[in-house]
Amino acid sequence: MDISERMLEVARNEKSDPNIIYINMPMEKIAELNEQFDIVVSSLAFHYVEDFEGVVSNIYNMLDTEGIFIFSQENPLCTCHSGGNRWTRDEQGNKIYFSLADYGIEGERESVWFVDNVKNTIELSRQS
Structure with a gap:
């Protein structure tokens, strides 16, 4: 299906x-x-x-x-990005760490995955 x-x-x-x-x-x-x-x-x-x-x-x-x-399902590390650079870099342009600034923010994200404007929905787990 x-x-x-x-x-x-x-x-x-x-x-x-x-x-x-x-x-x-x-x-x-x-x-x-x-x-x-x-x-x-x-x-x-x-x-x-x-x-x-x-x-x-x-x-x-x-x-x-x-x-x-x-x-x-996709790891939230892949889907949490919502703009700007994914990597923080040093003065020489080397990748230092992955930007996780939006990791805890729920909502729809748009990205490029073979085509433009692919939409993912981020929902944090909730305990009842």
Whole structure:
């Protein structure tokens, strides 16, 4: 499942199998599939979702009793940058350290990742 038809086309070309069904839809609508799964895998996608808890809850509800949910997401060190230089440099221009000034600030970020204006949402973990 992917929101990008282009990514699905790449997947179809690289991993074609009659047992694989490719679905073009946003992950926020996963509950519409009305299915149960043994395993759900997501790679580098959840940092694009505004309602992380809602999507994870929907996935949890779709897992079989012994189901497994595996996911990865971008490290906040990569997504916290919101402008200016990423690196503080010495007088010779050598990198001294990575700028983490915006690490604790939640909200949307724009960056360049193959195309301009890719949006990530930063949300800090909360304990209830």
